[in-house]
Amino acid sequence: MFIKPARTRIAPSPTGHMHLGTARVALYDYLLAKQTGGQFILRIEDTDLKRAVVGAEQEIMDGLRWLGLQYDEGPDVGGKYGPYRQTERREIYTQHAKILIDNGSAYPCFCTPEHLEKVKQEQNARKENPHYDGTCRALAPDEAAKRISNGEKYVVRFKMPKEGITIAHDHLRGDIATENKQLNDYVLLKSDGLPTYHLAAIVDDHEMQITHVLRGSEWLGTFPLHVNIVRAFGWDEPTWIHLSVFLKPSGKGKMSKREAAAAMKDGHSIFIKDMQELGFTPEGVLNWSALMGWGVAEDDVMTTAQMIERFSIDSLTSSPAAINFQKLDHFNATHIRLMTNNDLAARLAPYYVREGFNVDDAVLLKIIPLIRERLVTLDDCISFGGFFFKENVTLAPEDLIAKGLDAKRSAEIARKCYEILSALKSMDHATAEPPMRAYVESSGFTVNQIFGILRVAVTGQKVSPPLFESMEVIGKEKCLQRIQNAIEILEKEKSL
């Protein structure tokens, strides 16, 4: 069966941090393009000069690359439909605005912001729906042309039909009928000469031959407008797909600054850059976000390749989805367990470096099997395996005293451990574990008591990877040194 290659686009505006919503639309765009042998495009919608944030564009490109969603065309990679930054496409929009004016679908408007504000307040006072009052809609073309040549400032507005209904077709929701009188004469071209989203996105999607427009459902309100603009140009419509929005974890409303801060405190975030720093993997983030809005019956752990294979715009869902960070943890941990040792090692190393550890590659490779199934995020490698790279560990006396025992008895146990281990030829777990087990048997103490003291002495923590495997990596000399240190601490504690 021949499938027409899809051309899809992610069109973010560089006004802040790249967030989950953008990543998820980009993912679906990417999957659809790859699956059909088409292209995935990045277009920067930077027409709002006032809200522009320095560095935001770079963050988007970095985020997309980090996720592995490499675009085929974009500002920094080029492409034959460029430029891919809307501020560099001014003339295109001016020309298209003119086309609409000439064919009677749009008109210049000279109303001042003050006039507009006044109209709005009057309408509010009368409990009317706010809408443009149409002052300039009736202006004669030559009159308008004169005022323009006089240098008067103006915008271009779309001449929305006052009667009838517009039927817009969304791939997920079917036909959506809206009475035209509900719509406004929206501004297409601003007085600074730059287009609004309504003009820019429609023109670009056509010029760039986009076949499927995937965007957030916040665009549903102006969807009929967009359809009218496309028709005013006489163009074919792309397949429109309005994705559901994300709700905050409680399911009540959108994610706010407050919730974002709360999530961050909990080690989560809706910002891609944060996720990277918090130790989440692209695989985990992608798999997780893919499933919020895409109904997969079973076997929902997927790599990007598997997603490309299984993706279908028909199985996208249209209801809002509450963000569930616990599920992110799950997918992240699952994908960590799926990685090869070498891959995981390469990803963990930066986190150790960030903490100031000297990373010995041989040691790192050895500890991977010990810690991998304990990692939820990559940076958990610090808490689970930081001690492997330390010269000395700092011990809390209270941690060294085993449950049900006092400092004196604990010190005795530590001394006995030292005695047994120092007599061994190596610290291989196969060598060290049997004599220690034998000691436990004969001592009358429990496994937890004895191994617990040893664990804290050697690793400095109450929770660690398997004891003897860990000791093997640390080595005999360092282990004994640390146990000696523990004995001294317990002796001191005893005398208090």
Place this chain on the structure above:
RNA sequence: GCCCCCAUCGUCUAGUGGCCCAGGACGAAGCCCUCUCAAGGCUUAAACCAGGAUUCGAAUUCCUGUGGGGGCACCA
């Protein structure tokens, strides 16, 4: 206020008139394994918003209500 969208376990979802006393996943609970913590295995609890209509038969179709979400800018 007006317009639009949505409605299955706590959450993400499967389900397109009989395969459904509703399946999977996260989370929760219990058991097993166990040197801590995990991982793993097994098990349990947990849902079709309400009311009408169509039909031999409805989670699935249609109305109404209710609830939730989104939008009403020279922002995207």
